[in-house]
């Protein structure tokens with residue numbers, strides 16, 4: 001399976017370069033080493049998941065790449081440029097786990113927010129927002145405030161708020177972590193459809209192995225604290241994928257149980273510390 | 274009985290006791306405190322007729338003013354602090370003090386709320402200034418700005434500004450950092466974060482201070498007028514008091530009540546428009 005396309009992938013341009021990344025926090029006089037010597041690359045158009053138990057530093061890594069957190073050691077480059085903490089990198093979009101829609105803006109105004117900031121003319125903005133709303137099936141909810149929406153609808157709106165300015169690199173921190181199983185499967189379809197069309201470079205944080213397998217080209221498994229890369233798995237399933245049908249296949253079951261054991265060890269270690 | 278019914282009963286009972294309570298004094302002095310003496314508190318009927326006279330709606334002789342004969346205008350011209358002019362002057366100064374107080378308190382609160390450094394530097398001064406009872410400054414302000422409108426606006430400004438400042442400051446400090454991060458990552462500059470995230474989220478806090486701010490603004494103006502003024506409702510009260518006319522004072526008090534209610538209702542409407550997202554929010558949360 002991992003032949004031609006993987007070969008081609010190797011030659012593709014690297015968009016995110018993480019080299020020897022380390023991060024420790026000062027917590028009440030104690031120094032907590034959250035992430036230790038993490039190195040990986042995400043190539044152009046690749047969908048990579050960071051998988052690991054809670055507290056393994058996945059969000060920390062993602063937040064450092066997103067410039068929300070300064071790193072302690074190491075080096076991160078996006079499109080060959082070292083990132084500067086606190087200064088957002090253009091072309092990078094971020095989707096949060098927690099609901100961060102602005103409650104004082106309607107769905108349409110939330111989605112149009114980034115375009116509004118960049119000063120796009122109203123007519124063009126309306127068009128882009130309408131198209132975005134259409135794509136995730138939020139028609140009829142343009143003028144609703146987020147408080148009225150279900151969790152799934154809110155996450156669709158969040159997704160489009162980030163995607164509307166067409167970032168080529170997408171960082172996602174457990175964006176569907178708070179959703180129920182069915183809504184989550186729906187969202188996987190929504191995301192896969194968008195990604196298969198636009199082929200963003202995605203770095204996706206999750207602790208849900210099924211989700212990682214459904215979505216990714218590659219899974220980077222994190223160990224319990226201090227977060228380090230334990231293993232990397234290629235996910236060779238054919239594209240386009242159907243999240244539900246995929247789960248019924250034998251190759252899925254096989255890879256699932258293989259990674260599950262490795263992940264299980266880390267969960268146990270994580271509990272012990 | 275519906276709410277409105279109960280409210281009507283309470284108002285009627287209150288007015289009746291006020292109107293006729295004193296008549297019982299002759300029979301049962303122990304039941305009616307001396308404070309009910311109309312010399313101090315007047316009576317609803319007297320207050321009403323004084324209102325008609327002060328407002329040039331009825332002449333001293335008792336007949337109703339006819340609009341067409343120009344009597345109304347002549348009556349108004351006779352007194353340079355007639356009721357309508359007094360209301361106009363007091364309201365204008367209140368609104369000016371309120372608007373300037375809200376604007377400057379809001380801006381100062383935003384700046385200090387957004388900058389940890391500035392808020393640390395200014396903290397002791399703010400605390401010290403805030404512990405001055407602002408009304409104590411009214412005589413100083415009259416001395417400095419004279420007995421004209423300026424001193425009333427300044428007095429009213431000074432009582433409003435701190436209130437709004439503290440609320441805006443707290444509001445700006447308690448903005449959800451996730452929202453700020455989201456805005457930054459979507460490309461917002463510092464100023465855009467302030468304008469599109471901090472201001473709307475602080476708005477609920479700001480509005481919480483606006484209803485009291487209206488009352489405070491009115492208090493500021495009235496106290497200023499007590500100390501020295503040519504026009505205004507406060508001045509009207511002082512004049513009536515000097516003449517021992519309780520009814521005149523009560524007319525002014527009622528007028529103030531109405532002015533305050535009208536201004537507060539205006540704020541409420543503005544609030545429910547600007548914070549319309551919150552109504553749904555709260556309905557959803559409860």
Ligand SMILES: Nc1ncnc2c1ncn2[C@@H]1O[C@H](COP(=O)(O)OP(=O)(O)OP(=O)(O)O)[C@@H](O)[C@H]1O
Pocket residue numbers: 025026027032033034052053054055056057058059060061207225
């Ligand atoms: N601001 C902080 N101050 C102190 N410690 C922190 C801070 N942020 C994270 N940590 C610690 O760093 C470690 C890694 O946290 P992180 O949030 O990156 O984990 P995670 O893998 O994303 O977990 P989860 O799946 O629960 O989101 C945790 O042990 C956490 O306690």
Ligand SMILES: [Mg+2]
Pocket residue numbers: 058059060173
């Ligand atoms: Mg996390």
